[in-house]
Amino acid sequence: MYQDKIEEIKAAIAAADANTAEELEAYRMEFISKKSVVGQLFGMMGQIPNEEKRAFGQLVNGVKNLADEKFQALIEKVNSSTSKSKSREIDLTLPPSNQQLGSIHPLTATRQRIIEIFERIGFNLSEGPEIEDDWHNFTALNFPENHPAREMQDTFFIEKNPDIALRTHTSSVQVRVMENQKPPIRTLSPGRVYRNEAISARAHCIFHQVEGLYVDENVGFADLKNTLYHFAKEMFGKGTKVRFRPSYFPFTEPSAEIDITCLICGGKGCNVCKGTGWVEIGGSGMVDPNVLENCGIDSKKYTGFAFGMGIERITMLKYQIKDLRLFTENDARFLKQFSPLMT
Incomplete structure (x- = not known):
C-alpha cells in the first residue's frame, strides 16, 4: 500500500514548479518541511512490519533526496529569474545619484x-x-x-x-x-x-x-x-x-x-x-x-x-x-x- 503512496508523491515532486519566492516556499512546505508529505512518510515507520522497514526506509530516503534535488533546482531557477528582472529595472542612462556621504565629526x-x-x-x-x-x-x-x-x-x-x-x-x-x-x-x-x-x-x-x-x-x-x-x-x-x-x-x-x-x-x-x-x-x-x-x-x-x-x-x-x-x-x-x- 505504501508503494502507491510513494509513487504518488514522486510524481507530484516531478510535476511541481516555482517561479516566485512565494511558490518556492509553498513547495518547501509541501515536500521539505517536517510536516510535509515526505515527513509524514517517515512518521509511518512505526506502522511498517519489521521485515519491511529496511526496504521502506530506502524508498523514503530516495523520495527525500528527490525532493531536495528538485528544491535546489527551483531555488536556482527563481534566483536567476529575479536577477534578470532586477537588471531589466535598472536604467543605465540615468545620472548617478547625488547622495551625500557622512563627514568627520x-x-x-x-x-x-x-x-x-x-x-x-x-x-x-x-x-x-x-x-x-x-x-x-x-x-x-x-x-x-x-x-x-x-x-x-x-x-x-x-x-x-x-x-x-x-x-x-x-x-x-x-x-x-x-x-x-x-x-x-x-x-x-x-x-x-x-x-x-x-x-x-x-x-x-x-x-x-x-x-x-x-x-x-x-x-x-x-x-x-x-x-x-x-x-x-x-x-x-x-x-x-x-x-x-x-x-x-x-x-x-x-x-x-x-x-x-x-x-x-x-x-x-x-x-x-x-x-x-x-x-x-x-x-x-x-x-x-x-x-x-x-x-x-x-x-x-x-x-x-x-x-x-x-x-x-x-x-x-x-x-x-x-x-x-x-x-x-x-x-x-x-x-x-x-x-x-x-x-
Missing part, C-alpha cells in the same frame, strides 16, 4: 588636528582607562585626602567603592606614563572625561580633554610658553595672540590659565568674550615637585611642564559654535555643515 577633526600639531614637535600619544582609582586621579596629583581642592571637580564615584571613579581629567594618564617611563618624557593625552555637572549650552557631564606633559632636565616656564604659542598659531592662525594669567592647580606650581584673542571679534570685544577681547582655552603650569616624587621621578634633577585644554572649547572657538550640546545630539542638520570644513 567636528570633535574628531579637532582632536586629530591637535594631535598632529604636537606630534610635529616631538610629543607622542598616550591613553589610559576611563575608570580610575583615587591614587591616579587625585592623590598622585597632589590632591591630599579631604583637601578642598578635590571639590574643584565634581566626581562620579563608582557605587559602594569611594576609591574608584570615572576620571575627571586625563592627568591620570600622565601619572601612569611617569610611573612607567623614565625622563625625558614628552607625551600628549587626549580622552573622554566625566564630571557631575548640569548640562547646559556651556557645560556637560561628559566631555573631552587633551593634556600635554614634558619632563626633562632644565625644563622651564619659557618652554611651556613657547610650546603653547606655537600651538595657538598653528590651530587658530598666525595672528592669534596668547596671554597667561596666574591661577591655581594642585598639580602645578606656578600655574597659569591660557587665553587667546577672541576669534569672533578679533580682540575688539563682543558678547562671547564679554567685552574683554580674550577667551580662555585651558590651564597650564610647571609640574609640582610633589607630583614628580609621587611618580618616582627625582624632582631635584628633573623639572617639567603640563597643560590641559577642553577639545569642545577649542572646537567651539574654531568653528564659532555657541551651544556645547550640539556635539552630542547627532543632529544631521548640524553635522553636515562641517563636510566642506573637514576635507
